Amino acid sequence: MRDVAIIGIGATKIDEHWETSLRHLALEAMQASMTDAGVTRADALYVGNMLSGELTRQEHLGALIADFAGLRGIEAYKVEAACGSGAAAMRAGYVGVASGLIDLALVVGVEKMTDTLGADTTSALAMAADGDFEASQGLSFVAVNALLMRRYMYEYGYSHRDFAGFAVNAHRNAIHNPHAMFPFPITADKFARAKMICDPVSLLDSSPICDGAAAVVLAPADAAHTLSAAPVRVAGSAVGTDTLAVHDRRNPMVLDGGIVSTQRAYEQAGAGPEDIDLFELHDAFTIMAALSLEAAGFAEKGRAVQMALDGEIGLNGRIPITTMGGLKARGHPVGATGMYQIVEVVQQLRGLAGESQIEDARLGMAQNIGGSGATVITHILERMD
Amino acid sequence: MSAPGTWRLNQQRYRLMGEVCETCGAKIFPPRDICPACEAPAKTPFALSGRGEVYSFSTVYHPPEGFEEFSPYTVALVQLEEGPMVTAQLTDVDAEEVEIGMAVEMVTRRVQSGGEEGVIAYGYKFRPVPNPA
Numbered sequence: 341m342r343d344v345a346i347i348g349i350g351a352t353k354i355d356e357h358w359e360t361s362l363r364h365l366a367l368e369a370m371q372a373s374m375t376d377a378g379v380t381r382a383d384a385l386y387v388g389n390m391l392s393g394e395l396t397r398q399e400h401l402g403a404l405i406a407d408f409a410g411l412r413g414i415e416a417y418k419v420e421a422a423c424g425s426g427a428a429a430m431r432a433g434y435v436g437v438a439s440g441l442i443d444l445a446l447v448v449g450v451e452k453m454t455d456t457l458g459a460d461t462t463s464a465l466a467m468a469a470d471g472d473f474e475a476s477q478g479l480s481f482v483a484v485n486a487l488l489m490r491r492y493m494y495e496y497g498y499s500h501r502d503f504a505g506f507a508v509n510a511h512r513n514a515i516h517n518p519h520a521m522f523p524f525p526i527t528a529d530k531f532a533r534a535k536m537i538c539d540p541v542s543l544l545d546s547s548p549i550c551d552g553a554a555a556v557v558l559a560p561a562d563a564a565h566t567l568s569a570a571p572v573r574v575a576g577s578a579v580g581t582d583t584l585a586v587h588d589r590r591n592p593m594v595l596d597g598g599i600v601s602t603q604r605a606y607e608q609a610g611a612g613p614e615d616i617d618l619f620e621l622h623d624a625f626t627i628m629a630a631l632s633l634e635a636a637g638f639a640e641k642g643r644a645v646q647m648a649l650d651g652e653i654g655l656n657g658r659i660p661i662t663t664m665g666g667l668k669a670r671g672h673p674v675g676a677t678g679m680y681q682i683v684e685v686v687q688q689l690r691g692l693a694g695e696s697q698i699e700d701a702r703l704g705m706a707q708n709i710g711g712s713g714a715t716v717i718t719h720i721l722e723r724m725d
Numbered sequence: 726m727s728a729p730g731t732w733r734l735n736q737q738r739y740r741l742m743g744e745v746c747e748t749c750g751a752k753i754f755p756p757r758d759i760c761p762a763c764e765a766p767a768k769t770p771f772a773l774s775g776r777g778e779v780y781s782f783s784t785v786y787h788p789p790e791g792f793e794e795f796s797p798y799t800v801a802l803v804q805l806e807e808g809p810m811v812t813a814q815l816t817d818v819d820a821e822e823v824e825i826g827m828a829v830e831m832v833t834r835r836v837q838s839g840g841e842e843g844v845i846a847y848g849y850k851f852r853p854v855p856n857p858a
Contacts (some may be wrong), residue, residue, distance in 0.1 A: 471726075473812060476734075479800055480787060487801070491802075493783070539820075
């Protein structure tokens, strides 16, 4: 096994891209990452995507995008792990380069969600849950999160308004992110008055349906300094799994997959929660931000919401999260999200995060979740000085 | 869900047929053939009583395809008295009356209207126990 570095990053703006197809979105992000890395070729392409078959009637994305990007002939395939598909592709690329079988890997996460109408998209997203025993009962994916949030409020004595800290922080951090879908602030009052979509989950607890693509170029770390002025080492990479269905969990209030995933990543990186300078977590819904912070060791059970209220998750807080807007305000094009998180952590470690910059960031963590916690993929990235 | 897919699940949907682990005694629903508690093979059928209590609940206003006719409807996680938890719709109750801990029991209802194949799916929903003991 050898160390792996990220030598290039690229992303599209997240939006409702009516005029841009899935393949064009992927191309734009990939070209940006290759320009950034100063490379014109790659040995392999890994595509993270969840819903192309359901929403755009297109599968077989590996060869499609490789050909479209002028890379016809290279190894290429799609990796799928629901909303965790982006980080799953990153993991595949990491394994390829770390193993020595691949020298230069391209990883792109891409999702095109706005070609279909609302009910179709809702049904497609529900495929992240257990088809036979959750979705078949009429549960939308929002409803799965609502069940978790209601119970969390009940067990720990929170009101809906208490979750405002996550959404307010995410929106504040998105303001200066040129890729963000919602680069504007919201207030706790606005959060409290937001339209309820699946009680207790409101519109401002939820990430938006949108389109986007983000990409990186991976290379062996020992060659990284010759290829890039500011390489970033992949210090930890780990996947943890759990039951698809919430009703099958050991304790629905604990993300066991998140505990396993972060512990493995910490171990590989030789680090712990106290060493992490920023944490790009999977705030698809505010409740997932809370459960992720607890599983990753930043808060005791039931304390993450209070932690957000106390400002500990802000850019100057104990553990800054969603520093460029997170899923809530940067946007959540599901299979692309994991790659946006990686790109943003690299921006932070390069010192190029602008107004969102965490001072002297050295170690950053990105965590992408598939479903309501069934797949949790954690990457810890380290600045290479 | 496809007609064969619906048909395959009829023991679960009509009778809450799960399994019992011969090694550790755990009751299992939905059936999964390997005991989640002790990881021993567990294929002995066991029908759950259908009695339990609400662990959590929500109301769906934007239903996935095939559930429009029921909208809005209340969904719940129900903790069954034998231990397993099940996800299901609640019925015969107003959303405002539902609370965590409420005693419920299984009933058989229509859960999904016919899709392209025209199959109407019946299955379990849960309703409040009229006079819980």
